[in-house]
Amino acid sequence: MANRLANATSPYLLQHADNPVDWREWGDEAFAEARRLNRPIFLSVGYAACHWCHVMAHESFEDEGVAELLNASYVPVKVDREERPDVDAVYMDATVAMTGQGGWPMTCLLTPEGEPFWCGTYLQRPQLLQLLTAIGGAWSDQEAQVRASGTAVVEALTKAQSGSAQSLPLSAELLDAAVATLTRSYDQEHPGFGSAPKFPPSMVLEFLLRHHARTGSSTAWRMAQETATAMARGGLYDQLAGGFARYAVDRAWVVPHFEKMLYDNAQLLRVYAHLWQAAVRDDEADTAALAERVVRETVAFLLESLRTPEGGFASSLDADTEGVEGSTYVWTPAQLEELLGQQDGRRAATLLTVTASGTFEHGTSTLQLLNDPDDPTWWATTRASLKARRDLRPQPALDDKVVTAWNGLTIAALADAGSLLDEPSWVAAAADAARLVLDLHFVDGRLRRSSRAGRVGAAEAVAEDYGDLIEGLVALHAATADAQWLNAAGTLLEDAVARFGDGQGIFHDTAADAEELVLRPRARGDNAEPCGQSALASALLAHGAAAGSAQHLELGTQALAPMGVIAQRDPRFAGWALAAGEAAQAGPLQIAISEGTGQRDLVDVARQSVGAMVVVGSPDQAPPLLDGRPDVDGQAAAYVCRGTVCDLPVTSPADLREALTRGRGSQLTD
Structure with missing residues (x-):
């Protein structure tokens, strides 16, 4: 049997390369083979860090009996959802429509034309064998009916997609209402939203911080600050190495699902940088200290554990170690005492909530840091x-x-955090990642989705790739004032608007000239990361602010409207759209600071404005926002604009502070 996955660029596919199942990659060859043999396609979708994907692989895909049945009656196709989010989106919609829920591993049976007629998620080996036997018989005896079922599913999904194309502007009133709706699902006892499992609401927190910055809402601040604090002190956060796990399996953030994803850590890094920014402005010393610690430790995690030799950032760390979930991370009191000695071991166990009965499995505990240590020097050594x-x-x-x-999200986070906390090396790391993606992933005028070890993959980029990368490049431009990043963002944005948009504010996930699937996917909400619609809307606004382009600002506002119905109904699934909506309501706010005496004092004030585009001139860089905006008699001047309306320049920190706070809280609703 040919090892058809041996040359894949996906580590997930490589994990399955030696299975007895005759896997093929998604593509024309697989479908041609299915048509030639007139067999259904067995589609299995997952990702490398997925715990239950590993379980199903060990139980079923490494089993000779399962492989024999699959190879004899199906064309097995393995897909990395992170490499092909477009394929994943189409069949996840079908899975949710058929079963009422989704997740990974995802298992779908398709006609040779790609139409899904059975969908599910994780299956135990006996269930899988029963399914394969039953469907094999149905395909032999009732092929026409099976095919008709697949066609009906696609028709229903197409109808549902066309019926969802409603627009509702993200007005100030809708943003206020979103905060009110969020309060109703807010967990007062264990801050966050919803119950178990509990996911870090990265984009919602960004929205709440921006809403607080614009309106002065104490409710928005309380939910953001309390949730960020609870996550940072619980087991979700790695108290030893920094960085966040994917989610908590419990309501109180104690036990994580241990996989660490780049997109989570990039978004949360930016959130905590902005939390620090707001806390410093509002003299919230304890919150500022916690936020700064999380920022610094999370950057260290990204640079030490996820940075690739080429300068980019890797996708994830697995939940399992040698087949056991979380075994790298958990401790017992005895282990602490063996390492630290009895006295310090017991002290560490108390501080980190490591108990005799355990908070995880088999008497082990995750590490929590519910209170600051009374001796920071001792804790630093112990840690x-x-x-x-x-x-x-x-x-x-x-x-x-x-x-x-995900590298675009990381570029934005490192650029913001490095600029705010005055860490040039973080900004330099963001620039390295930007160069890698632009040099390697941009092929024949088109952006690609991913690469591995310096070899670019074949899959084309989707809308979120363009939007998130553009966002990162604009943030990098703001941090460096280097026009090359803004120019690159503008080139990508022009391509994205032309190829993904419909001219009416709607963006599809795939380009008009991309591979044709049974349904052209279009995300209807933000989930673990910004969807393509929200990502491109935010990118348009960011680029419009940085380039001083009224056209892009108008397009960005228009692109937010398709997210309005979701934002109104369930703001937890429109977090990035709401954050972008706050930027639009604020102007977006732009602060350009020229060279001259007193520049640093103006910069310190400007960088206390959450959500603002702050660009600082230097002898070597003259960004567009400073075009025609010189110093004032040798004094550095700050130019404050909201959208296309600008104030007169100011030269004193007090005047700049007044200009930035003017109107803040005028829409306060609590």
Whole structure:
């Protein structure tokens, strides 16, 4: 049997390369083979860090009996959802429509034309064998009816998509209402939204911080600050190495699902940088200290654990280590005492909530830091010792593919955090990642989705790739004032608007000239990361603000409207659209600071404005926002604009502070 996955650029596909199942990659060859043999396609979709994907692989795809049945009656196709989010989106819609829920591993049976007629998620081996036998018989005896079922599913999905194209402007009133709706699902006891499992609401927190910055809403601030604090002190956060796990399986953020995803950590890094920014402005010293710690530790995690030799950022760390979930990360009191000695071990166990009964499995505990240590010096030494010992344990596998969208989110986060906390090396790391993506992923005038070890994949970029990368490039331009990043963003944006948009504000996930699927996917909400619609709307607004382009600002506002109905109905699934809506309501706010005496003092004030586009001139860089805006008699001047309306320049920090706070809180609703 040919090893058809051996040359894949996806680590997930490579995990399955030696299965007895005769896997093929998604593509024309697989469908041609299905048509030639007149067999259904067995589609299996997952990703490298997925725990239950590993379980199903061990139970079923490494089993000779399952493989024999699959190879004899089906054309098996394996897809990495992170490499092909477009394929994943189409069949996830079908799975949710058929079963009422989705998730990974996703299992779908398709006609040779790609129409789904059965969909599900994880299946135990006996269930899978029963399914394969039943469907094999149905295909032999009732092929016409099976095909008709697949056609009906596609028709229903197409109808549902066309019926969802409603628009509702993200007005100030809708943004206020979104905060009110969020309060009703807010967990007062264990801050966050919803119950178990509990996901970090990264984009919602960004929205709440921006809403607080614009309106002064104490409710928005409380929900953002309390949730960020609870996540940072709980087991969701890696107290030894920094960085966040994918989600908590419980309501109180104690037990994480241990996989660490780049997109989560990039978004949360930006959130905590902006939390620090707001806390400093409002003299919230404890919150500022916690936020800064999380920012610095999370950057360290990104640079030490996810940065690739080429300068990009890898996708994820696995949830499992040698087949056991979380084994790298958990501790017992005895382990702490063995390493630190009885006295310090017990002290560490108390501080980190490591108990005799355990908070996880088999008497082990995750690490929580519910209170600041009373002796920071002792804790720094202890933390270093614990991390050094943990580093000697077997480590989770790394999915080292470089995804365009997630690197765009990381570029934005590092650029923002590095600029705010005055860490040039973080901005330099963002620039390295930007160069890699632009040099390697931009092929024949088109952007690609991913690469691995310096080899670009074949899959074309989707809308979120363009939107998130553009957002990152604009943030990098703001941090450096280097026009090359803004120019690159403008080129990508022109391509995205032409190829993904319908001219009426709607963006599809795939380009008009991309591979044709049974349904052209269009995301209807933000989930773990910004959907393509929200990402491109935010990118248009960011680029419009940085370039001083009224046209892009108008297009960005128009592109937010298709997200309005979701934002009104369930703002938890429109977090990035709401954050972009706040930027639009604020102007977007632009602050350009010229060279001259007193520049640093103006910069310090400007960078306390959450959501503002701050660009600082230098002898070597003259960004567009400073075109025709000189110093004032040798004094650095700050030019404050909201959208296309600008104030007169100011030269004193007090005057700049007044200009930035003018109108703040005028729409206060609580």
